[in-house]
Amino acid sequence: MSEYKKITANSGLISLGNTGARLSDPRATYVKILNALVEFRKQNKNWETKDQAEFGELLGELKIFEIKTDNKVSSDKDVRLKTGFISQLGFTTEERIITKAGKELLANSLNFKTNEFEISNESFNYLTQFLKYQQNDFEVFPLLSLIFSIIEFNNELPIDFVTYVWSG
Structure with missing residues (x-):
């Protein structure tokens, strides 16, 4: 069974730009x-x-x-x-x-x-x-993987999908 890891706002999963x-x-x-x-x-x-x-x-x-x-x-x-x-x-x-x-x-x-x-x-x-x-040290292209997942889930992604990531 996989462990879930909560993605926080500051996790850096997808971090583009800044508030500067x-x-x-x-x-x-x-x-x-x-x-x-x-x-x-x-x-x-x-x-x-x-x-x-x-x-x-x-x-x-x-x-x-x-x-x-x-x-x-x-x-x-x-x-x-x-x-x-x-x-x-x-x-x-x-x-x-x-x-x-x-x-x-x-x-x-x-x-x-x-x-x-x-x-x-x-x-x-x-x-x-x-x-x-692609984020440094991140193995997937986050936006491409999101698009792929949306298609795979027939545009019905569970909310857990966007708040948790399966740890390797």
């Missing part, structure tokens, strides 16, 4: 951050503490985020915190270098074309990145 960047329009903001990175990378090739603080200044100049320099949290850490989601989803590397997926998102954000699923190409970029997402 509360946004009214995340999609538009992420594209603005990526565009700012394109400009920033023309002059700055590194992602050291000094470079992160400089990128924070650029985010402020572009009115994307106000990165304060007199907080308890240093400006470089604030930049990492507020740009972490685009890295988690694979639109940039951890060093905030734009990836192929990030370039596709930028290109698709310029128009409202839809694909054969009637999903905008921009939204489809997010969907594919979410489906590919």
Whole structure:
């Protein structure tokens, strides 16, 4: 018989983003951050503490985020915190270098074309990145396994399924 393990809100089973960047329009903001990175990378090739603080200044100049320099949290850490989601989803590397997926998102954000699923190409970029997402040291792709389980249970997942996980 398997043991059940309760999944708490802080278990990290699926943990995307953070509360450091509360946004009214995340999609538009992420594209603005990526565009700012394109400009920033023309002059700055590194992602050291000094470079992160400089990128924070650029985010402020572009009115994307106000990165304060007199907080308890240093400006470089604030930049990492507020740009972490685009890295988690694979639109940039951890060093905030734009990836192929990030370039596709930028290109698709310029128009409202839809694909054969009637999903905008921009939204489809997010969907594919979410489906590919995998937590460190976690053996399955959580969103794909959830979709599979929904299909297997004929869209009638018991509540225990989403609050417990079978331990190995």
